[in-house]
Amino acid sequence: MIEFLSMGGYASYIWSSYGAVSLAMIVLLVLSVRGARKMEREASALQALSPRRRRRQGDEA
Known part of the structure; x- marks a missing residue:
């Protein structure tokens, strides 16, 4: 398990990349949710x- 986590000596580069991508995805999720809520409020x-508008007799929901 330790060998897997050390990633052949490149662990600092690999795990920091995973961290950066995870952070970017979390930020993107938060901004998307905020934007969607804002658009819903505006709508x-x-x-x-x-x-x-009145519905015509033949129109259905």
């Missing part, structure tokens, strides 16, 4: 401002 606000 709700715009929808609240728009006049309600």
Whole structure:
């Protein structure tokens, strides 16, 4: 197990790369979730401002 974790002497490069990629993916996830929530709030606000349209009799949801 120790041999696997040492990665043939390149452990510092490999594990730091894994760490950097993990950090980048976490940051990307957080920014994506924040952006989606912001867009949902903006869509709700715009929808609240728009006049309600009546449905025609033949239209279904």
